[in-house]
Amino acid sequence: MFERFKKGLERIIEFLSTSELDEATIEKYRDDIVFTLVENDVAFIVAENIVEDLKRKVEGLRVERFSEKRRLIRRLLREVLLELFLYAGKLDLIAKAEEKRRKGEPLVVLFVGPNGHGKTTTIAKIAYLLKKRGYSVVIAASDTFRAGAIEQLMEHAKKVGVKVIKQEYGADPAAVAFDAIMHAKSRGIDVVLIDTAGRMQTDVDLMNEMKKIYRVANPDLVIFVGDALTGNDAFDEALKFNEAVPLDGSVLTKMDADAKGGAAISIVYATRKPLIFIGVGQGYEDLKEFDPIEFLDNLGLKE
Incomplete structure (x- = not known):
């Protein structure tokens, strides 16, 4: 690697x-x-x-x-x-979920990022991880823009065994997120994962829509999903999303592909927030906690 x-x-x-x-x-x-x-x-x-x-x-x-x-x-x-x-720093998603569960509240996580970076698949992987650790999960289908997005999300959710809260295409994404949070609170569900439409950081209308989702959902965490293969664009993408909504951490997908590795450095530099997970395959279990020491060792910078 x-x-x-x-x-x-x-x-x-x-x-x-x-x-x-x-x-x-x-x-x-x-x-x-x-x-x-x-x-x-x-x-x-x-x-x-x-x-x-x-x-x-x-x-x-x-x-x-x-x-x-x-x-x-x-x-x-x-x-x-x-x-x-x-x-x-470091962000322990499981610890955050446990902290909220002890308070009797759901952990609300909003996922943002550009088109085609693997947001929906990443959400399914995180739902799978949370379920394995004993947490109940519901997913909000707040990508009401991209054709097939809801069906794709529902297919993933079915495979990992979690419920999806959805509306029709063209519906207000913020309303979908709000419904999912209310559903979680009324049924004692531990975690709400909010899927959103992929958007370019230069698309003003879609970035404003994302800000609205953030205001309505008032999430505990906002996670940026980046693609390890996007090259030098990773920095600008992460920077612009962090300016639009305050990010708490990132996930970098496709690290198992022919990724050079520098995107991990660029995203952390741009956001000053931790890289939480890296995607290392297509399976739901192929989500690995990012370890800076291991990363540097793999770059040949061993102590």
């Missing part, structure tokens, strides 16, 4: 280790570092920030031996990226 990115980072380590390890060296190789990161789906602004963080890390360092330089550069790259993930 992430072999291309891993090789790119090795190239960075190699050329930085051939010179004195100081700010001037990092600056000298700035373009090479940025290019390597960008070609592995790290957004340009994020790559530039990583270079600046590296410059701060090497300030005042003195390393003579070649082997020590390589080890040190690897450690510094790991520290820069790990600090980003640690700053974003």
Whole structure:
């Protein structure tokens, strides 16, 4: 996994280790570092920030031996990226559901993101996970825009054994979300998962509609669903959605495909919120908790 990115980072380590390890060296190789990161789906602004963080890390360092330089550069790259993930924090969905259940209230989770990024499938996977952990779930079919969206959601819900609250196509998505929340409260259901229409971050009308759903549903959590294969667009998408509604975390789908890995870094940088899960397959069980340490190890940045 992430072999291309891993090789790119090795190239960075190699050329930085051939010179004195100081700010001037990092600056000298700035373009090479940025290019390597960008070609592995790290957004340009994020790559530039990583270079600046590296410059701060090497300030005042003195390393003579070649082997020590390589080890040190690897450690510094790991520290820069790990600090980003640690700053974003951690979101434990199961703990949130348990906290709300103890209060006798449903946990309401709103899912947002662009078209075709796997929102509906991700919701089904999360419903499956919650049911396995003993939580009751209802899904709101608030994508009343895309043809076939409700049928697709109902098919997934049937397979994982959860109820869908729906209305007709063209209905007010916020009203559907509200109905699902009322249904959960009246029947003691633990979690409400709200599916929404995929929308481009540049579509003003649909983004305003999403804001309305947010106001009406007043969710406990808003989760952005991104696609690991979207490349450098991941940063702008996550940034614009986070500006429209306050995100609490993200899920990155299709990490099992030919993903380079940089989108995970870009999304966390854009939102300053944790990456909660990654999608690693088509099955309902193919949803994995994101582990920053494992991610960095897979990039060859082991301690």
